[in-house]
Amino acid sequence: MSRAFVNEDNAADQANAPIERQVSDQPNYVTASGLAQLQARVHELQRLHSEESARNDAADKQRLADLERDLRYFNQRLKSAHEIAPASSTQTVQIGSWVTYADDQGHEQRVQLVGEDQADAARGLINWGSPLGRALLGAQLGDEVLWVRPAGDLQVEIIRIEPAYTTP
Numbered sequence: 001m002s003r004a005f006v007n008e009d010n011a012a013d014q015a016n017a018p019i020e021r022q023v024s025d026q027p028n029y030v031t032a033s034g035l036a037q038l039q040a041r042v043h044e045l046q047r048l049h050s051e052e053s054a055r056n057d058a059a060d061k062q063r064l065a066d067l068e069r070d071l072r073y074f075n076q077r078l079k080s081a082h083e084i085a086p087a088s089s090t091q092t093v094q095i096g097s098w099v100t101y102a103d104d105q106g107h108e109q110r111v112q113l114v115g116e117d118q119a120d121a122a123r124g125l126i127n128w129g130s131p132l133g134r135a136l137l138g139a140q141l142g143d144e145v146l147w148v149r150p151a152g153d154l155q156v157e158i159i160r161i162e163p164a165y166t167t168p
Helices: 003-016 032-053 061-079 131-136
Strands: 098-102 108-114 125-127 144-147 154-162
Touching: 032 061, 108 131, 125 131, 131 144
Parallel strands: 108 125
Antiparallel strands: 098 108, 098 154, 144 154
C-alpha cells in the first residue's frame, strides 16, 4: 500500500477528531453545589459513553470521540476542584456569596459568585474570576467597586451581601 493512502487515512481521522476543550489557568474553586454538578456531569458522561460503546460496531464513532473529549475535560476539572467553605459573611463578599449591587442609576442586580463550571449568567451565577466577580470578591458592604467591562467601566455599590445558603 502506498504511503499516500496511509496519510490520507490519518488526515481523515484527524479531521474528525473533536477539538479539545481548553482548561482555564485560574484556580478551580468550586462551591459544594458546583462540585456536585461536576460529579454528576462526569457520571452522566460515563453512562453515555458506556451505552454508546456497548453498541459495538453500530457505535457512532464521532459521538464516542466527543464523549471521550468531554470526559477528559470534566475529569480534569473534577481532579483540580478545590471546594471552598460556604460563604457565611454578610460584610465581605466571598465565593458563594449572593451580592446585590447598584449602579449610579440605582439599578440593582443580584448575583452569586461561583466556580467557572457552575457559572450561568441567566440564573445570576457568575464566575468569581470574571471581571465582575473579581471586582466584587473581597469587597465590603457599602464599598464602591470598579467593574471593568468591554462596554465601558462601571462603578457599582455593594448594597447587600447574603450567605451562600440563601436563594434568589
